[in-house]
Amino acid sequence: ILNVEQSPQSLHVQEGDSTNFTCSFPSSNFYALHWYRWETAKSPEALFVMTLNGDEKKKGRISATLNTKEGYSYLYIKGSQPEDSATYLCAFGGAGANNLFFGTGTRLTVIP
Amino acid sequence: EPEVTQTPSHQVTQMGQEVILRCVPISNHLYFYWYRQILGQKVEFLVSFYNNEISEKSEIFDDQFSVERPDGSNFTLKIRSTKLEDSAMYFCASSERSKGTDTQYFGPGTRLTVL
Numbered sequence: 001i002l003n004v005e006q007s008p009q010s011l012h013v014q015e016g017d018s019t020n021f022t023c024s025f026p027s028s029n030f031y032a033l034h035w036y037r038w039e040t041a042k043s044p045e046a047l048f049v050m051t052l053n054g055d056e057k058k059k060g061r062i063s064a065t066l067n068t069k070e071g072y073s074y075l076y077i078k079g080s081q082p083e084d085s086a087t088y089l090c091a092f093g094g095a096g097a098n099n100l101f102f103g104t105g106t107r108l109t110v111i112p
Numbered sequence: 113e114p115e116v117t118q119t120p121s122h123q124v125t126q127m128g129q130e131v132i133l134r135c136v137p138i139s140n141h142l143y144f145y146w147y148r149q150i151l152g153q154k155v156e157f158l159v160s161f162y163n164n165e166i167s168e169k170s171e172i173f174d175d176q177f178s179v180e181r182p183d184g185s186n187f188t189l190k191i192r193s194t195k196l197e198d199s200a201m202y203f204c205a206s207s208e209r210s211k212g213t214d215t216q217y218f219g220p221g222t223r224l225t226v227l
Contacts, residue, residue, distance in 0.1 A: 031213065032213045034215070034216070036218070042220055043115065043217075043219055044218040046215045046216070046217060049214070051213050089155065091155075093212030093213070094212065098160055098167070098168060098207075098212055099157035099160055099168055100212075101157070104154050
């Protein structure tokens with residue numbers, strides 16, 4: 001079983017603050033790193049799929065970076081809004097497999 | 113926008129009963145998956161399915177579990193004789209291809225409660 005860890009487990013920020021959280025994963029047999037945003041009672045929403053070391057992806061106020069050599073990815077949210085409140089999940093895809101290994105998630109609460 | 117749907121949203125069953133969880137993947141997708149999340153734990157992979165057969169399964173996916181694509185649209189997960197520890201949120205997902213770089217699109221989940 002691959003160990004994918006996320007920190008912090010939960011985070012409260014004020015509206016307008018920028019924030020970031022971490023996903024760490026095995027650096028060997030890396031194929032892809034996925035980020036999802038999951039609101040309660042809804043489907044996890046795909047944010048990014050990252051494959052290349054040094055990759056940076058952006059979607060509106062959300063961006064992510066990837067370091068495959070040291071095995072981590074950061075997710076950044078600029079100017080947090082209450083609608084950003086959700087659990088953010090990362091998932092590791094290993095070479096030769098099509099299943100994903102998930103972290104425990106970071107639960108973000110943005111206080112208006 | 114196309115989405116993965118799952119029914120029911122919540123299923124309550126007695127220990128030892130059979131349950132079938134249903135999913136309708138995105139229509140042009142060829143690869144289908146089941147994952148589950150036990151409360152407070154990580155989302156775990158159960159099985160992947162392509163071309164009417166299992167392509168990968170985890171050690172969780174034992175003889176009590178089976179999957180089927182009974183027609184052109186549905187994808188089902190059957191648990192033959194449920195145990196208390198099968199209580200979890202079960203997610204279906206689909207992707208166009210099987211490469212690990214392909215986005216897997218998830219349904220909203222079925223919460224299974226085994227009493």
